[in-house]
Amino acid sequence: MKEYKISHLVKSEDLNHHGTLFAGRTAEWLVEAGFIAAAATHGRPQDILCVNVHGFTFKRPVQKGDILTIHSRIVKAGTTSLMIHVKALCEIHGGQSVEGFVTFVCVDADTKKPKPHGISLDETQDEAELALRARALEVPR
Numbered sequence: 001m002k003e004y005k006i007s008h009l010v011k012s013e014d015l016n017h018h019g020t021l022f023a024g025r026t027a028e029w030l031v032e033a034g035f036i037a038a039a040a041t042h043g044r045p046q047d048i049l050c051v052n053v054h055g056f057t058f059k060r061p062v063q064k065g066d067i068l069t070i071h072s073r074i075v076k077a078g079t080t081s082l083m084i085h086v087k088a089l090c091e092i093h094g095g096q097s098v099e100g101f102v103t104f105v106c107v108d109a110d111t112k113k114p115k116p117h118g119i120s121l122d123e124t125q126d127e128a129e130l131a132l133r134a135r136a137l138e139v140p141r
């Protein structure tokens with residue numbers, strides 16, 4: 001599936017009391033990146049709701065002035081739900097800082113009841129993507 005990327009410059013207002021990137025800001029950026037993958041693929045952002053953030057793992061702190069690029073990709077497609085893998089990479093200091101999964105549900109814009117999104121995972125031979133799809137099947141709710 002298509003990979004989406006968004007970059008954020010880590011500024012003073014994004015920091016915690018340790019002087020590193022605040023986890024809440026990171027979570028906001030990850031959910032937003034997941035939403036973009038789901039909504040852009042579906043085509044109707046107004047039909048997409050977030051139902052679950054499946055535990056983000058913060059692997060290393062991110063410093064002020066770094067640039068965080070968040071990669072997002074659909075890794076599981078149910079009938080009405082889409083699970084997105086999100087990961088954040090530091091452009092300046094290098095390395096992966098955070099990763100996790102977010103699930104969105106397609107709903108009828110008027111009734112807010114779940115409705116089929118009509119999206120299927122495409123064929124891929126990419127081993128990393130296949131590994132993420134396998135991990136997605138094991139993610140607890």
Ligand SMILES: CCCCCCCCCCCCCCCC(=O)SCCNC(=O)CCNC(=O)[C@H](O)C(C)(C)COP(=O)(O)OP(=O)(O)OC[C@H]1O[C@@H](n2cnc3c(N)ncnc32)[C@H](O)[C@@H]1OP(=O)(O)O
Nearest residue numbers: 027028031032035049050051052078079080081103105114
């Ligand atoms: C930490 C973050 C901080 C910062 C974050 C800042 C954000 C920075 C801006 C970004 C922008 C983004 C924007 C996002 C969009 C909103 O923000 S949406 C607002 C937040 N979300 C909501 O208000 C949703 C409230 N929940 C609901 O309305 C209902 O639970 C829902 C989503 C309609 C589902 O209803 P339901 O009766 O549970 O539906 P049900 O038929 O049982 O299940 C439907 C599908 O959901 C799946 N599902 C149900 N529950 C779960 C679950 N717990 N887990 C997984 N899948 C589930 C089912 O398996 C099923 O999937 P399929 O088998 O059809 O594929």
